[in-house]
Structures are given as structure tokens and as C-alpha cells.
Amino acid sequence: MKFSEQWLREWVNPDISSQELMDQITMAGLEVDGFEPVAGKFQGVVVGEVQSVEPHPNADKLRVCQVNDGSQTVQVVCGAPNVRPGLKVPFAVLGAVLPGDFKIRKAKLRGEPSEGMLCSESELGLSESHAGLMELSSDAPVGAALNDYLKLNDVAIDVDLTPNRSDCLSIKGIAREVGVLNSLTPLFPEIDPVEAVHSEVPDIRIDAPQGCPRYLGRILRNVNLQAETPLWMREKLRRSGVRSIDVAVDVTNYVMLEQGQPLHAFDRDEISGGIVVRMAHPAEKLVLLDGQEVELTEQTLVIADHEKPVAIAGIMGGEHSGVSAKTRDLILEAAYFDPITLAGKARHYGLHTDASHRFERGVDYELARDAMERATRLLMDIAGGEPGEIVEVVSTEHLPQERAIDLRSQRLADVLGLDIDRTKVEEILIRLGLSVGKLLKNGWRINVPSFRPDISIEEDLIEEVGRIYGYNNLPVTEPTGSLGLRTNEEAVRPVSAIRDYFVSHGYQEAITYSFVDPKVQAQVDPEREGIALANPISSDLSVMRTTLWSGLLKTVAYNQNRQQPRIRMFETGLRFLQDGQRIDQQPMLAGVVVGSQYPENWVNGRRTADFFDVKGELEGLFSLLGIEIGFVAGRHPALHPGQTAELLRDGEHVGWLGTLHPQVQKNLELNGTILMFELSLNSVITGYVPNFKEISKFPEVRRDLAIIIGSKVSFADVERIARKHAGERLTALRAFDVYEGEGLGEGNRSLALSLFWQHPERTLNEDEVHSLFNGVIDALKEELGATLRS
Secondary structure, eight states, X not given: OEEEHHHHHXXXXXXXXXXXXXXXXXXXXXXXXXXXXXXXXXXXXXXXXXXXXXXXXXXXXXXXXXXXXXXXXXXXXEOOTTOOTTOEEEEEEEEEEETTTEEOOOEEETTEEEOSEEOOTGGGTSOSOOSSOOOOOTTOOTTOBHHHHTTOOOEEEEEEOOTTOGGGSSHHHHHHHHHHHTTOXXXXXXXXXXXXXXXXXXXXXXXXXXXXXEEEEEEEESOOTTSOOOHXXXXXXXXXXXXXOOHHHHHHHHHHHHHXXXXXXXXXGGOOSXXXXXXXXXXXXXXXXXXXXXXXXXXXXXXEOSSSEEEETTTEEBSTTOXXXXXXXXXXXXXXXXXXXXXXXXXXXXXXXXXXXXXXXXXXXXXXXXXXXXXXXHHHHHHOOEEOOOEEEEOGGGSOOOXXXXXXXXXXXXXXXXXXXXXXXHHHHHHTTOEEEEEETXXXXXXXXXXXXXXXXXXXXXXXXXXXXXXGGSOOOOOOOOOOOOOOOTTBOOHHHHHHHHHHTTOEEOOOOSEEOHHHHHHHOTTSOOOBOSSOSSGGGOEEOSSTHHHHHHHHHHHHTTTOOOEEEEEXXXXXXXXXXXXXXXXXXXXXXXXXXXXXXXXXXTOBOOHHHHHHHHHHHHHHHTOOOEEEEOOOTTEEEEEEEEEEETTEEEEEEEEEOHHHHHHTTOOSOEEEEEEEHHHHSBOOOOOOOOOOOSOOEEEEEEEEEXXXXXXXXXXXXXXXXXXXXXXXXXXXXXXXXXXXOTTXXXXXXXXXXXXXXXXXXXXXXXXXXXXXXHHHHHHHOOEEOO
């Protein structure tokens, strides 16, 4: 919010310097981002009047002018296209010094003497406009110092407001704050209703009341838009960073800066039928005031007539219905638009306007009528016109509800660290525009006004009291609290241990956005629908991720596009699943491996990583965590059939491992064999508690066997059955040979196993070992159809 200090002081004028004012505003939470003089440094410039203009005898583009400076008439040579008799302009007399230390001296231009200089805005440091002379009002006093006449001893202050303080996006809001800080009452301009002089009213219908609960319209007939905007208004707009365009636009911009309510004016003759506030229809297009044609989405709120859209609501009007010098009749618009409905829409179309900036943050929903009355009166004073009645359409159920918040005096004292007198608290709140609805035994019930949408809980009221009382006035206290040690379960492994494991195995840790491209997510997790963001950064970051693969695969593409052939990444983070009305946030671990298993060098070769390499690394992780995870064949829509394993712990699903499906890989334009895994962190971080076990002093017994089993029987099943029947003294089971080929029969394979037994207190005898060994063989024969290989 940029504004003129002098304009602010017209409303509230504390007896403090400019620097003190800016410091005060900053300490109140409205940070001053910068300030600058409203004009360049100059002296010797007065209001001059051009009395006559003659062609230069030696130059076609120059004119010889006679200029009255209030004390005498002098000759000046000027080349400005808008110089003319009767024009009042800034006149730099002989000896004047302009910005840039440019001194005015007597000169001859093409043989004609020139005693002074007629100035443009750029030559005075007022703006960058140098198209012609700066034109002053016809009633400007000739000979008056320009600094005094235009009150250029002023600074433009730029306040960097946080998004919650939309009430300060106006002179009215800033004045209210300064008044509170200095115990002064701002002088708000009186806004009286303008009496209607004709009965014509606009036809208004709201078809999207949730996005626009309130809309006001008024017809002004016979407005002279060729009238000149007064210099005082143009100057206030300029000092606020707003360019003067025409009287209708200037007035609506002025009221927006003054009151905080954006308005818009339509050419009534270009509106077919009446006004309809609705959502855009599919594939509708609109040419905006800046000449840009946009294709509207169905989520965009528009102002339309009975045939077509004429404006994007709260953002920008359309070129077709905009006012021009030929416009005679206006439809003046003022409305309240829901901030959530408008959030992100301007950015979606590559726009950012003063109106959208305010509506997205929240405009006072009770302000529209006063703003329309104010704009109507200003238009009539400047350009004439015949106003009609204001038509207001309201959907009360969709307007924000009045709020009453209880503020406890003890809670206020606890948070701020001191007891503030109750009378002082009430004075601060009332000056802020809040009202005490009811005195409670332990505090107050505060009614929140419509212009403060940011106040919704007790802590907001405490903050208001604290910042107005003055943060520097609060006592300095050292916080106290217990520093008891947290209990950490020994069985739960820290996530940092998992990160360290993967880093030690050559992985890079990735951190990707929690919001992802819906197209990518649909490829890797088509069975779940991501939660759509209400206000996305962009269309390719518009849904919350249901799997960490979405971000990792996009990172793979980024690296492959930069000629990185070997990629090993992992990520820990949340995925977001919709569970009815609740959002379930689940911590996950995911990884991706592409390229060679080892970095290329003279000894490692270039062997590409495969499924079993990644499986082995996961098994090493599970060993570190102290858990047992089973790998069973599974099917996942994003993984290659036949190269996919479902990970189970005690029969419960905990994750996936596999190779990216070829079709998905093609769709995402990725190269090479891409191996991926994803695990639920909560399911794997809890393992066993390590305990001491004495090493046996007695010898270990080994028995080997070779069995023939079906080739589709997994080693996991063989191991499970063998361990189940080998007894509690089994210390190890290893497979040391696998053979498939001639002599075994089709669909069979040979598997050789070693089993180890050891007793902690004695030597096992032959009969015990033989019994256990035979029990394993019998179980394998019975449950898996195995036969001993002779």
C-alpha cells in the first residue's frame, strides 16, 4: 500500500515527524518498506501562464511563447506539442535549479532568445512522463511557488502489509491505525446518500451467491467523461502509484485508495439486458481492458450481461464494456466477492490488479454502499451526471457472519506478561473500531467489525492490545518451564538412522513438493484421487501427493535431461489421502534407482542395477531396523508385471518394490530401467529391543540336503517350513546351490540347503540332530511336494 503522507495527515495529523510516523507504523505491525519524495529537488519554479504562442521563424517544431511569471512577461522558446495560449504550467525562471543540478540560464534557440523553461512532469521529477508540458488547473495562482501550490513537501510511504491486514489497504484504514496509536480521532469524510433524479435502475441477478453474496449497481446518465480530473485528485493518485486515465477510472481508483473498496464502471450502452453474476461457461472468452484475450475456466466468477461475460469479477473489466470519452451513461458497480472464490484466479490468468489484491485478502462486506455513494458524489462534482437509485442484491446466508469473541483478562495478562488496566484495554479496543458487547466476570465479550476479517480468536485480540500498547512497553521476562527428558522407546528406530543407511549406500536424499502434477500422479497411482488445492501455485502443482513417487520421478526426468545417467535417490515425507472428510497424513519412505549399480571406474564395470540389488539393500535396512519383511509377488498399476514385490510384515502390507511399468515410463519420457520402492515408515521403524545372549561354548552341528521342488515354489516358503520344523536350537539356514536344467524334469529345480544347530549348555548328540533333520525333510515333502535329490 503506497500513499501520500500529506493525504494521511488530512485525516489524522499527529504532532510527530515523518520518520517518527513511519517508525510508529512499523512497530504497530504495518512494516514500512520504503519511502521517497513525491518530486525531485528543485527551486525557482513557479506557476506560469502562456499568454501567446507564435511559430519559431527558424524551426518548424519550436514555438516562441510569451509567459507571465506573476511579476513580468518573458519570452520562452518551447517545443512541447501541447503549449497554447492560456495554459498554466510550471515555469522555471532564470536562476532556477531543476533535478540533476540543472540550472536555468539565458539562451538562444535557433536565434531566438529564451528566458526560462516551461516544464514537463519528468523534468521536475514528478513522473517519467515527458510527452508534453505539465498542465495545471485554470485557477492556479500565477507566480505562486510550485512547491507550495502542489504541496510537494511530501513523501510517498510504501507499507508492506501482511495478507491478513486487508483493512489497511486504504487511507481510511491507515488513518484508523495512526489515530489509535496517537489517541486521536480521524476526520473521516462525511458520506451522504445521493438523491436519485431518475427512475432507471439496472437489472441485476446473482447466480453464484457463494462467490458474490452482495452486488450493488447504479445508473448515472449524461456523464461528461471528457471532463478533466482535478489536479488534486491526479496528484493523490500519482503519489499512490496510480496513473491517471480518465475521470471515471480516476474516481473509482480514488475511492478504492481512500475507502478500500474497489469499484468498476461499465458503459451502459454496451450492456445487453442486465447484469448477471455467475460462473464462467466452458470455453468462454473475454478480451480484457489491457487487450489480452483469455479463455475462462468454469471456476472463474464473472460479471456478464444477458449475452456474454463483460468482466472477470474482482479482477479486471472487459474491453468491450469499458468506458471511453464517448460514453454518456454509466453502470457503476460495487460488490463483495468471497476471497476464497477469487484466490489465485488473477495469477491463473497472469494478472495482478489493485482490485484483485484487495478482494483476495478480504474487503469489508459492509462497505460497498458507502463507496458507491462517495464515488457518485465525486463523479457528479467533476463530470456532472444524473444518478438513479442504487439496486442492491444480497444473499445474507452467504455473507460473513458477525463475530463475538470472549477476551479473558487473566489470559491477556499471561500472554503479554503484565496486567494492563481494564479501562486502557477497553479504550484500545474501541479505538480500533471494536466494541465491548458485554462485560464478563473475567473479561469482555468483544464484537468484531466487518472491516477486520483477520480477528477470529482470542489470541487475535491479545495481539491487537499488545501491539497498540507497544511491544517496547512490554516487560522483559525470562521464560520458565520444565525441561524433563522425553521418553524414547528403544524399539523405535529414528528416521535419521534410515537416512544415514541410504546415504552410506550411495543414495542422495531428495526433498520434493507435497503438491504435485495431477497428470504424473495419475500415471503412478491411478487408483487414488489426489486432494485438489484451493489456491495452487500453478496447474502442474495443483494436488496433494498420494505417493512420493510422483515427485521422485519428476526429479529423475530433471536429472536425465541434464545428462545424469546414474541416479540413486530416496525421500522421507508425508503422503495425503482423503478419508471421508478427514485428510490422513502418512509418513512414507520411497526411493528410485536408475543406471549402474556402482559408480563407473576401472574395477566396477558398468553393470546396471537390477531388482535384486535394490531388494538386497532393503533387506540390509530391515536387518538394521531389526524387523522381518517378506517379499511376495504382487501387482501394482505403476510397476512392471512379473517384476513387482509386495512387502509384508506379519502378513500386513507395508510397501512395494519393483520396476517402473514400460507404458508409464514411456508416458513420462524416462530412460533406462527404473527401480522403485515405497514403504510406510510407521510400519517399519519399530523393531525388536536388542538383548544379550551368551555365546555357546559347544560345537555347532551342520547337515546339508538337496531337494527337488517346483520352480514356482519360492525360497521364502522353503525357509519358513524348514525353520518351523527344525526346532528352537537351529542357529542358521543357508541356500548354497540352485540348479535348473537337464535331469530334473520340466518345471523343477534343485535347491541345496545347509542347516546349523547348536545348544548353549551341552553338545547335541547324533540322535537329536538326526530327528530334527528328518523332521525338516518330511515337512518339505508333505507341504511342498519336495523330493530328495539322490
